[in-house]
Amino acid sequence: MSFWIVPPGVLVDSPRAPGHSTGQPHSGKYVRIADGREFVDIDPRELRNCLGHFTTGVTVVTCDVDGSPHGATVNAFSAVSLDPPLVLVSLDRRSKAARYLDGRPFTVNVLRSQQDALALHFAGRPMPDAVPWAEPAHGSPRLADCLAHLSCRPWASYDGGDHVLHLGHVEELTYGGGAPLVFFRGQFRHLGPAFEAAPWLESGDCPGSLSRLIGGLTEAAH
Numbered sequence: 001m002s003f004w005i006v007p008p009g010v011l012v013d014s015p016r017a018p019g020h021s022t023g024q025p026h027s028g029k030y031v032r033i034a035d036g037r038e039f040v041d042i043d044p045r046e047l048r049n050c051l052g053h054f055t056t057g058v059t060v061v062t063c064d065v066d067g068s069p070h071g072a073t074v075n076a077f078s079a080v081s082l083d084p085p086l087v088l089v090s091l092d093r094r095s096k097a098a099r100y101l102d103g104r105p106f107t108v109n110v111l112r113s114q115q116d117a118l119a120l121h122f123a124g125r126p127m128p129d130a131v132p133w134a135e136p137a138h139g140s141p142r143l144a145d146c147l148a149h150l151s152c153r154p155w156a157s158y159d160g161g162d163h164v165l166h167l168g169h170v171e172e173l174t175y176g177g178g179a180p181l182v183f184f185r186g187q188f189r190h191l192g193p194a195f196e197a198a199p200w201l202e203s204g205d206c207p208g209s210l211s212r213l214i215g216g217l218t219e220a221a222h
């Protein structure tokens with residue numbers, strides 16, 4: 001596919017105008033002048049399409065709101081820190097969850113491959129079956145039979161533009177075997193088979209790596 005990029009310095013009235021009006025393929029990149037400064041505008045639809053190429057799992061973030069459980073399907077979930085143990089979810093400011101998570105404990109429920117109906121349910125398309133709520137483990141409600149759970153207390157919230165970044169301090173976790181629900185280019189998928197060799201085994205980011213273990217022991221000795 002070829003791309004059409006508005007050259008820097010070209011003024012564009014509407015971010016959608018050039019590519020869409022001429023029918024030319026485009027990169028989703030436009031230049032805007034505001035307050036005497038030049039900004040690059042990215043067409044939100046193109047940004048969404050591009051981000052869709054980053055494969056993720058699917059989670060449902062749950063919390064307790066005045067005695068009632070609330071959940072929202074979220075794929076913008078990320079590990080942040082091991083020490084302290086922190087994770088992050090990015091929530092649309094317009095969602096109820098973005099407001100509810102402000103100062104509330106929450107659980108990140110990592111979905112299994114068979115839990116696509118649950119993902120849709122918590123994205124606004126109710127499923128016919130009852131939601132399988134589990135006994136709350138740590139203040140916030142949990143979904144039963146998920147691939148993993150991370151129960152968190154609120155750590156910090158940050159401005160993320162039209163989203164709010166909620167960081168949680170992990171206080172309890174569970175995980176087990178099974179296959180995850182995968183999200184790629186707007187569709188749910190199954191995970192493919194693993195590579196024969198694990199090429200990253202000795203990388204510093206591998207939880208079981210020898211170098212990480214030795215590094216930890218050296219630090220502890222000082």
Ligand SMILES: Cc1cc2nc3c(=O)[nH]c(=O)nc-3n(C[C@H](O)[C@H](O)[C@H](O)COP(=O)(O)O)c2cc1C
Binds near residue numbers: 072074122
């Ligand atoms: C696969 C999938 C992933 C989603 N990921 C996010 C996300 O990361 N952040 C977000 O704010 N909304 C995300 N959504 C949309 C929310 O699930 C949806 O807006 C939900 O209705 C919010 O619920 P609430 O307003 O009741 O809290 C996703 C939806 C789907 C289907």
